[in-house]
Amino acid sequence: MTISRxxxxxxxxxxxxxxxxxxxxxxxxxxxxxxxIVPFAAGGNADIVGRVIGDVISKAVKQPVVVxxxxxxxxxxxxxxxxxxxxxxxxLLVGSNGPLTVNPFVQAHLGYDPLKDFAPVAxxxxxxxxxxxxxxxxxxxxxxxxxxxxxxxxxxxxxxVGSATHMTLERFKAATGADITHVPYRGGGSxxxxxxxxxxxxxxxxxxxxxxLHKGGQAFIVAVASTQRSKxxxxxxxxxxxxxxxxxxxxxxxxxxxAKTPAEIVAQLQKAVADGLADGSPAVERLVTLxxxxxxxxxMTSQGFAEFIRTDFENMRAAAxxxxxxxx
Numbered sequence: 001m002t003i004s005r006x007x008x009x010x011x012x013x014x015x016x017x018x019x020x021x022x023x024x025x026x027x028x029x030x031x032x033x034x035x036x037i038v039p040f041a042a043g044g045n046a047d048i049v050g051r052v053i054g055d056v057i058s059k060a061v062k063q064p065v066v067v068x069x070x071x072x073x074x075x076x077x078x079x080x081x082x083x084x085x086x087x088x089x090x091x092l093l094v095g096s097n098g099p100l101t102v103n104p105f106v107q108a109h110l111g112y113d114p115l116k117d118f119a120p121v122a123x124x125x126x127x128x129x130x131x132x133x134x135x136x137x138x139x140x141x142x143x144x145x146x147x148x149x150x151x152x153x154x155x156x157x158x159x160x161v162g163s164a165t166h167m168t169l170e171r172f173k174a175a176t177g178a179d180i181t182h183v184p185y186r187g188g189g190s191x192x193x194x195x196x197x198x199x200x201x202x203x204x205x206x207x208x209x210x211x212x213l214h215k216g217g218q219a220f221i222v223a224v225a226s227t228q229r230s231k232x233x234x235x236x237x238x239x240x241x242x243x244x245x246x247x248x249x250x251x252x253x254x255x256x257x258x259a260k261t262p263a264e265i266v267a268q269l270q271k272a273v274a275d276g277l278a279d280g281s282p283a284v285e286r287l288v289t290l291x292x293x294x295x296x297x298x299x300m301t302s303q304g305f306a307e308f309i310r311t312d313f314e315n316m317r318a319a320a321x322x323x324x325x326x327x328x
Contacts, residue, residue: 033066134197
């Protein structure tokens with residue numbers, strides 16, 4: 001039977017669009033390995049958490065998740081890789097304070113907009129900041145440290161000018177009136193020996209970094225910037241308990257995709273993360289052992305994580321002004 005051109009066009013016009021598309025367009029996501037970009041060197045908190053979450057996603061979607069470290073410029077190089085990637089769910093970012101909420105106020109030429117160029121998938125966890133002091137300083141509480149600083153300025157180190165911990169230190173100074181001299185280092189690990197020796201009198205750093213020194217009696221954590229005391233060191237008071245009411249600060253980790261990634265793909269990835277971080281899961285046990293706090297169910301949603309980023313972004317804007325930091 002011969003079909004006229006008009007009949008053929010009419011038939012095609014009535015057919016469902018789905019029937020006309022190639023089968024490949026309907027392959028379930030994902031059909032190949034996913035790249036998970038960690039914008040820092042291997043071995044740090046972002047890398048460790050990223051690998052735990054990568055394993056969680058891999059098990060859920062039944063495809064390999066390949067962790068790729070793209071360090072440099074405080075996380076901006078790796079973040080830019082993801083911002084420029086195809087929005088298909090196959091390139092994801094292990095995002096943290098640096099590339100998302102700190103660098104915009106430190107670096108003049110990021111190459112991406114952290115609030116527009118990513119689709120937040122889920123906040124996974126955060127490590128509270130803590131103020132640890134040399135045993136030689138002779139103080140054990142936050143009120144004592146503040147009082148002592150007003151008699152003679154105290155030196156407190158951070159991992160660098162414009163780092164997340166530097167921003168926290170500036171916010172702390174503004175909130176309490178403590179007289180503190182900032183001593184910037186190049187990285188969090190290098191400052192610890194000087195805290196132990198007393199070369200610097202204290203440090204604002206991640207709780208997980210400070211905890212081994214505290215537990216080993218080499219230095220003393222006077223306060224942790226979380227909403228409640230840590231089960232890993234219940235003897236350490238919060239900043240709020242020490243008089244800095246409502247003061248919290250943390251280094252956070254979350255997963256993001258490029259902007260315009262289809263909502264259904266973002267939702268699938270979000271569910272994989274949330275299910276993998278359910279109470280009592282091996283991933284949760286691993287992260288808690290490292291000193292991390294797990295995000296709330298609301299923060300573990302795309303919308304919740306987006307709101308978390310915006311709030312921290314504004315906090316960092318205020319902190320940068322306090323520290324008189326100008327992007328360069």
